[in-house]
Amino acid sequence: MTDMQRESMEYDVVIVGGGPAGLSAAIRLKQLDADLQVVLLEKGSEVGAHILSGAVLDPCGLDALIPDWKEKGAPITVPVREDNFYMLGEAGQVRVPNWPMPKLMNNHGNYIVSMGNVCRWMAEQAEALGVEIFPGMACSEIVYGENGEVRGVVAGEFGKNPDGTKGDGYEPGMELLGKYVFLGEGVRGSLSKEVIGKFNLSDGHEPQKYGLGMKEIWEIDPAKHREGTVTHTMGWPLGSNAGGGSFIYHLENNQVYVGFVVHLNYKNPYLYPYMEFQRFKHHPMVAELLKGGKRVAYGARAISEGGYQSMPKMVAPGVALLGCSVGMVNVPRIKGNHNAMLSGKAAAEAAHEAIKAGRASDELIAYETDVRDGAIGKDLKKVRNVKPLWSKYGLTASLALGGFDMWTNELLGLSLFGTQKHGKNDAEATEKVYSHKPIDYPKPDGTLSFDRLTNVSFSFTNHEESQPAHLKLKNPEVPIAENLPKFDEPAQRYCPAGVYEVVREEGKEPRFVINFQNCVHCKTCDIKDPSQNIHWTVPQGGDGPNYPNM
Template sequence: MTPHQLLEQFGPREAMDYDVVVVGAGPGGLATAIHLKQLAQKAGREISVCVLEKGSEPGAHILSGAIMDPGALTELFPDWKAMGAPLNQPVTADQFLFLSETNAKPAPAAFLPDCFKNHGNYVISLGNLVRWMAQQAESLGVEIFPGFAAAEVLYDEQGRVRGVATGNQGLGKNGEPTDHFALGMELRAKYTVFAEGSRGQLGRELIGRFKLDAGRDPQSYGIGIKEVWEVAPDKHQPGLVLHTAGWPLDANTYGGGFLYHLEDRKVAIGFVVGLDYTNPWMSPFEEFQRLKTHPAIRGLFDGAKRLGYGARTITAGGLLSLPKLVFPGGCLVGCEAGFLNASRIKGSHAAIKTGMLAAQAIADALAAGRAQDELGAYPEAFEQSWLHAELKTARNFKQWFKKGRLVGTLMTGIERWLLPRLGIKSPPWTIHHHVPDHAMLKSAADCPRIDYPKPDGVLTFDRLSSVYLSNTNHEENQPAHITLKDVSVPVQINLKTYAGPESRYCPAGVYEFVKGPDGGDRLQINAQNCVHCKTCDIKDPTQNIVWVAPEGGGGPNYVGM
C-alpha cells in the first residue's frame, strides 16, 4: 500500500504540537534543544522542545574519530568538567607521518600547521558525549524520542515547514500492514531544526525543494571507517594523536589515517577517504585494512583485541559548499549543512556552536510571537561568529587536495603555516570546484585494477565480521529501506562501465553482484547489514540508489565509538 492509501484507511495520524522539533540527537541537535531550554529559563519563559532520534538511543548511530575541541561545549556548559562530561583524556602529543609502502617520515614539529595541532583538545568517544548531552537535555525538560525516525517533512498551504512525521511501524516486506501496524505520528512545530548528520534524508529533500545550494560549490564528502581496539599496556600512550598521509592511497586520492589513544588502553584507528576518488576498483574498507599492516603501525596491535567497528560519511566541502541555512519554518545545523572543518578533522565543536546560534534565533523569534518564518538572524549570527572565521581560513583545504596530494600538501603548508607567520590570517585567494563526487568515477577499463589480500582474521578482517561488531540489527519483516529507481541500471551501467563499484564502496557488504538462475548478473541488496553510513547515497555514479530511514531503532548500536 502507498503512504497515501495507508492514511486513507488508517488515518488520520495522531499529532503533537511543540514550539520546536529537532530531528536528530547528535551534538548539533542536542545543543539546539539544550540552549533553547537555557534561554527560556533565563527569560522566565516556556519553550516546548522535542528531539527525534532514529537510533535505539542517543549515541547509537554516532561515530566520529574523535578529537574534541571543547570551546563550543564550554560556551554551552561552562562547568562541564564538574558536571561529569566524558572528556577524560587530554591530548598529550601530536604526530604526523607521511607513509610509503615500507617507510614512514614524520613531519617536523616546527613545520606542522596549526590545524594539525591539538593542544587543549581531548580524545573522546563522541557517542558517550552525546549520551551525556541527552541526559542534560532531559534534565532541562527536553522530550527525547529514541527509536523514532523522522520520515516525512510536513508543509502547510504556503509551502512552509510545519514539522515532521515519523515513519509507520509494523509494515511487512510487501508494504502491507501486519498485526503490529501503527501509523506514524505528526510532530508539528513553529520551527523545525534538522540535525540528521551527513547527507540527511530530509535535509537532502529540503536542500532540493528550497534550492538551498544554488550558487554554492557542490558538496564534497568523505567516508570514515573506524575500529576501536584494546591494546597491551606497554603499547598504550594515553593522549597520543597520530595522523597519516600517503600509502596505501595513490597520489591523486584524498585521504589519510588516524590513531587516537584514549583512556583505559583503548585506541581508535580509522581511515578517511574522499568520495571524489576516481578509480572504481578502489575499496575504502580494504584500504583501511591495508593501513594496519604498515610497519610503523602494525606493532601497536600485537596482543590487542578488536572491540568495535563502524563507518560514517562526513560532509567535508567547507564554507564554499555550505547551503543556505534557513527556509520558511526551519533551519539546518551541524553536519546536516556541512560545518565540519576538514583541515582540522573536527566537526563536533561546529555542530554545537551552530545549534546554539540556531537556538538563539529561534528563541528570539518565539519571544516576538513569530512562527514558521525564515530565521535570518541565524545565518547572520554565524557570519559574525568565530566559527565562520575558522571556516573561512580553511575554505580552500579540500579544493586544493582535489588537485592531488602534492598540490594539496604544498598549498596547505602555505595557507595554514606560512601565511599566519606572515601575519595573514586568511588566504587572499579562493579556489572553487564544480564536479559532484558521484560524477568523479572513471570507467573501470581506464583505471588500474586493485587486488586486495585476503584478511588474516587477526589484524585485518572482512566486512561481515566487522559489521557484527557494530551490533547492527534491522527488523527483517519490513519494507526495504534501500531501493533502486531503475533495477536495470546496476548491471547495465554500473557493472558494465564501472565494474560494480557499489560492491566496494559500501563498508558493510550491503551490495553484492550474484548470478541469477539464468546465469546473468544481478545486484543483491543485503539491507540488514546497513550501518547507515550513506556512502551509497553519495557515491552511486548514476544516483540510482534511494536510501530512506528504516523502522526506528534499526541500524547500528555503537558502543564507545
C-alpha cells in the same frame, strides 16, 4: 499528503537528530526559556547508538554551551598530550615536524573522546532541563503547511510489509509539529536532502564533498599504550589512487581508536575503501602497535568535506539545518563537533528570539548570519582551499600549497588563492572501467585485518527483516544494465558494510542484491553511486548500528 489520519502533537521546536548539533540546540533553548516546549527525536535505539566520530574534540563549543561541563561530569577526561604526523611508505614512515604547521593545527587543549558517550551525557543534561527526548523514533516524512512551509515531521511509523503495504501491527506514526523544525540528522540526512532540494538551498554554492570514515576500537598491550597520544598519517596505502589518511588516538583503558578516511572523489571504480583500511593496518608501524591486541568494535560513516564554499543556505520557511546537515567540518583539523555544537546554540538563540517576538514558520535569517559571520564561518573560511587544492594537485603539492594558504589566512586574514571551487560532485568524479585497472587486495588475515561481514558484526547492527528495504533504487535496472558494464558496479566495493552484491550464477544473468540488514547508515551509497540511483531513507526506528563507545 496521505489519506490516513495521524495523531499530532504541537511543540515550540521540533529537533530531528540526537547528535551534538541537535542536543546543543535543545539545551540552549531550555537555558533561554524553561517554558519552551522542545522535543528531540533520535532514530537510534538510544542517544549515541548511531554516533561515530574520530574524535579529538575542541571544547570551544561545549565551553560556550555548558561552561561548567567538567564539574557536571562530562565524559571528556583524556587531554591530548602528544601530537604526531607521519607520511607513510609501504615499509616505513617519515615524521613530519609540528613546527611548520599553522597554529590552528595544534591539538593543545583538545581531548580524545567518544562522541557517542558525550552525546549520551548531553542528553542527560537536556532531559534535566525538561527537553522531551524520544529515541527509536525515525523521522520518515516532512509535514508541510498550507503555504509550503515546514510544519513538522512524521515519526514512529512501524509495521510495514516488505512490499510497503501495511502489516497486521501497522502503526502510522505521529505528526510532531512545531513553530520551527531543526534538522540535525548528520551527513546526507534524508529529510535534509529533501529540504535542500525543495527549497533550492544549494543554488549558488559549490557541491558538497564527502569522505568515507571507517573506525575500529582496539584493546592493545598496556606496554604500548600511550594515553593522550594523537597520530595522523597520509600516503600509503592510498598513494595516488585517492585522497585520505588515518588517525590513531590513544584513549583510556588501554584502548585506541584506529580510523581511516578515503575521500569519495576518487576516480578508479575498482578502488575498495574498506580494503584500503584493512591493508593500512599491516603497515609495520601500525601492525606493531596492534600486535597482541584485539578489535572490539567497528563502524563507518560519511564525512562532509566541502567546507565553507559548499555550505548550502541553512534556512527555509519553518526549518533550519544544523551541523553536518550543512557541512561544518574543518577538513585539515579533522574536526566538526565543535562547530556542530555552536550551530545548535546559534539556531536555538535565533528561534528563541523569533518565538518571543510572536513569529513562527518563517526563515531564521539571524541563525544563518550568525553561522557565516561568526565563529563557525571564521573557522571554516581559513581552511576553505585545503580540500580543493588537494583534489586538483594531489597530496605532496597540496601539503605545501594548503599549508601556505592556511598561514596567510591565519597571519594576514586573506588567501592568495581566493576561494577555490570543487567542481564535480563525488558521484560525477567516478570514471569508467576502461580508464583503470583492477586493484589486487590481499586477503584479510583474521588477526589484523578482517572481512567486511565479520567486522559489521562488531557494529552490533540489526534491522527488522520484515520491513521494506530503506535503500531505494530509483530504477532497479540501472545497477546491472548501466553500472555493471560502465563501472563494474562500484556499490559492491564502496559500501563499508557489504550491503550490495552482484550475484552471478551459472547460466543466469547477474543479479543486484541489497542486504539492507547490514547497513551501518553511513550514506556512502547515496553519495558515490555514479548514476545517483540509490536513495538512502530511514528504516524503522531503533534499527541500525548500536555503537558502544564510538
